[in-house]
Amino acid sequence: MNAPMLWIFLPMVAGGLMLLIRNEKAVTLIACLFTLFLTLAAWLIPIDSQLTLGGWSFKLASSQEILGRRLILTSADRAFLALVYGSSMVWFIPTTSLQIARRLIPLGLGITALLVAALAVEPFLYAALLIETAVLFSVPLLSTPGQKPGKGLLRFIIFQTLAVPFILFSGWILAGIEANPGNVNLVTQAAIFLGLGFAFLLAVFPFYTWIPLLAEEVHPYILGFVFWMLPTVTLFFGLSFMDRYAWLRDTPALGTVLSAAGALMVTSGGILAVFQRHLARIMGYAVIIETGFSLLALSLVDRMGITIFLLLLIPRTLCLMIWSLGLAILKDHNPNLNLNSVNGFVRVWPFAGLALILSNLSLAGMPLLAGFPAHQAVWEELARESLPLAFWVFFGSFCLAASAIRVLASMAKAPEGAHWEAHETTSQRVLLWIGWLAMFLLGLFPNWVLPLWTKLPALFEHLGQ
Amino acid sequence: MAETINWAALLLTIMASVGLLLSRDWHWRIGFLATQYLCAFFMLQTHWPISMAASKLVAGWMACVVLGIARLNSEKRGEEDLSIPQGRLFHLLISFIILVVTFAVSLRVTTWLGISLPIAWGSLVLMGLGLLQLGITLDPFRVVIGLLTILCGFEILYATVESSILVTALLAVVNLGLALTGAFFLITVEEERI
Numbered sequence: 070m071n072a073p074m075l076w077i078f079l080p081m082v083a084g085g086l087m088l089l090i091r092n093e094k095a096v097t098l099i100a101c102l103f104t105l106f107l108t109l110a111a112w113l114i115p116i117d118s119q120l121t122l123g124g125w126s127f128k129l130a131s132s133q134e135i136l137g138r139r140l141i142l143t144s145a146d147r148a149f150l151a152l153v154y155g156s157s158m159v160w161f162i163p164t165t166s167l168q169i170a171r172r173l174i175p176l177g178l179g180i181t182a183l184l185v186a187a188l189a190v191e192p193f194l195y196a197a198l199l200i201e202t203a204v205l206f207s208v209p210l211l212s213t214p215g216q217k218p219g220k221g222l223l224r225f226i227i228f229q230t231l232a233v234p235f236i237l238f239s240g241w242i243l244a245g246i247e248a249n250p251g252n253v254n255l256v257t258q259a260a261i262f263l264g265l266g267f268a269f270l271l272a273v274f275p276f277y278t279w280i281p282l283l284a285e286e287v288h289p290y291i292l293g294f295v296f297w298m299l300p301t302v303t304l305f306f307g308l309s310f311m312d313r314y315a316w317l318r319d320t321p322a323l324g325t326v327l328s329a330a331g332a333l334m335v336t337s338g339g340i341l342a343v344f345q346r347h348l349a350r351i352m353g354y355a356v357i358i359e360t361g362f363s364l365l366a367l368s369l370v371d372r373m374g375i376t377i378f379l380l381l382l383i384p385r386t387l388c389l390m391i392w393s394l395g396l397a398i399l400k401d402h403n404p405n406l407n408l409n410s411v412n413g414f415v416r417v418w419p420f421a422g423l424a425l426i427l428s429n430l431s432l433a434g435m436p437l438l439a440g441f442p443a444h445q446a447v448w449e450e451l452a453r454e455s456l457p458l459a460f461w462v463f464f465g466s467f468c469l470a471a472s473a474i475r476v477l478a479s480m481a482k483a484p485e486g487a488h489w490e491a492h493e494t495t496s497q498r499v500l501l502w503i504g505w506l507a508m509f510l511l512g513l514f515p516n517w518v519l520p521l522w523t524k525l526p527a528l529f530e531h532l533g534q
Numbered sequence: 535m536a537e538t539i540n541w542a543a544l545l546l547t548i549m550a551s552v553g554l555l556l557s558r559d560w561h562w563r564i565g566f567l568a569t570q571y572l573c574a575f576f577m578l579q580t581h582w583p584i585s586m587a588a589s590k591l592v593a594g595w596m597a598c599v600v601l602g603i604a605r606l607n608s609e610k611r612g613e614e615d616l617s618i619p620q621g622r623l624f625h626l627l628i629s630f631i632i633l634v635v636t637f638a639v640s641l642r643v644t645t646w647l648g649i650s651l652p653i654a655w656g657s658l659v660l661m662g663l664g665l666l667q668l669g670i671t672l673d674p675f676r677v678v679i680g681l682l683t684i685l686c687g688f689e690i691l692y693a694t695v696e697s698s699i700l701v702t703a704l705l706a707v708v709n710l711g712l713a714l715t716g717a718f719f720l721i722t723v724e725e726e727r728i
Contacts, residue, residue: 195704198705202711205711205712205714206711212718215722216722217722218722223672230681230708230712237701
């Protein structure tokens with residue numbers, strides 16, 4: 070047995086087998102237990118060292134050869150594996166209450182395994198192809214059964230596919246730079262190819278037009294899962310570039326480019342979010358803003374950038390999950406999520422409504438909520454570098470918060486004499502309660518995720534020091 | 535001899551990719567796409583062993599078969615072209631401009647990568663016309679064909695610098711995945727029509 074077999078091939082096989090199970094609850098239960106097992110295994114079992122349990126001794130090897138190349142998962146990757154599979158488990162729990170377990174879980178597990186493979190493959194540049202395969206896996210998830218694929222889905226596939234040639238070609242140029250580090254032409258070419266590749270993959274300004282379009286077309290919870298999984302792994306992939314190539318890490322222009330792109334995404338995303346009339350589109354813009362914050366954190370790589378980048382991960386996962394769960398509950402009963410068609414919803418769907426508002430405010434960096442500590446750290450560090458930049462970033466977040474107030478105003482506008490009557494099911498109420506509670510607890514005690522922060526940087530040989 | 539084959543493949547590539555842009559019948563489109571993969575095979579075999587080049591041909595033709603079967607099963611009456619604008623003359627003119635631009639770029643690429651002109655030009659023509667196809671259509675079938683064309687062009691160029699079996703296999707998976715995505719789109723469109 071080896072680590073890639075356990076955390077890559079086994080989940081793929083499990084996902085395939087789950088396609089055969091017809092019972093929603095059984096699929097959710099098996100998937101949650103399986104991902105819990107993978108999370109605990111990642112947290113507890115050392116890789117490449119002998120482990121003795123009673124009279125039984127075994128060693129989990131770190132690599133698996135495949136077609137002349139290798140998939141490698143070392144002990145340094147364990148925290149990342151725990152994060153990915155632990156978060157997947159949390160994402161899978163509410164699927165039964167939304168009746169989408171059979172649709173999301175098998176493919177979701179396959180996508181997770183492919184994205185783990187993307188970070189395990191050596192040479193790591195081939196990750197672009199595995200990410201593209203995961204994108205193609207997500208197409209059946211993102212298309213609404215019986216409906217023509219929308220513009221958002223088509224643009225999503227186009228932009229993600231266009232990233233592949235740029236990243237693969239940049240890999241070839243980077244190999245040339247390693248052999249000839251003084252060649253400025255090669256460095257410029259590599260930077261252009263890499264920049265374009267990641268701009269397509271991460272939906273960096275101006276390539277993010279597909280996000281709000283897709284948000285409008287797709288089931289919100291599935292969308293939340295894909296919007297969490299793909300950018301997270303792509304950002305880690307980007308970090309591995311910075312970690313691997315010293316010239317890239319030490320280029321002063323990198324920080325400038327990252328902070329400019331991040332600030333542009335946060336500001337433009339915030340301004341556009343406040344003018345949206347569709348609830349799911351607002352979530353789409355929040356995803357753009359969050360990617361912008363991650364880029365800003367990476368631009369501060371000399372001063373706590375990596376810590377802030379990792380600090381952003383857990384609150385983002387939680388907020389996106391609660392936000393998309395709330396949206397999915399509303400959409401199940403009212404397919405039209407335009408602002409003018411949700412009037413009075415706070416009285417009929419109070420739990421889901423509050424979930425939308427709280428997660429929106431949390432991602433806008435509202436104090437006491439989960440997103441605040443990380444966002445505050447970004448603002449503070451940015452303000453030390455450039456006050457105007459910090460102002461525009463803060464303005465973007467402020468606009469996102471304003472969009473939450475706008476949604477609240479629409480949802481609270483009930484006709485006279487309307488009664489309070491919660492329509493959510495018991496399981497949905499429990500899940501949303503837990504979500505709110507977690508948002509407040511993470512806002513008040515951000516150091517609770519400290520064990521993960523201390524272990525995750527080990528993934529990066531140079532950046533993590 | 536290899537150079538002659540490459541020039542012939544280039545000529546056929548230009549004809550097929552322009553034909554792909556101009557044709558409104560899906561049978562022709564699949565035929566042109568298959569021809570592109572045949573040309574790619576001839577160009578690839580100058581840098582790769584014939585068995586590896588053949589794997590590209592097989593994967594490409596499989597993609598054509600997948601798309602063809604899906605199209606056959608979901609044939610729409612009174613369709614067709616959703617491209618904007620629809621004029622063939624416009625498409626021909628813009629294709630000509632792309633041919634000229636890619637020729638100019640390929641002269642630099644030949645020096646940069648140390649490859650022959652027909653290979654550089656052929657791959658850039660495919661990428662350029664594939665991009666054009668993506669830019670002027672909203673039809674999922676044409677979008678997928680456009681993406682396959684771009685990847686086909688990229689694979690020719692990338693083969694001159696990388697010969698890993700894993701990359702070849704993964705690119706074949708991506709090609710087939712795109713074809714399956716196209717087939718999936720065609721089937722969902724047909725379900726919607728019913």
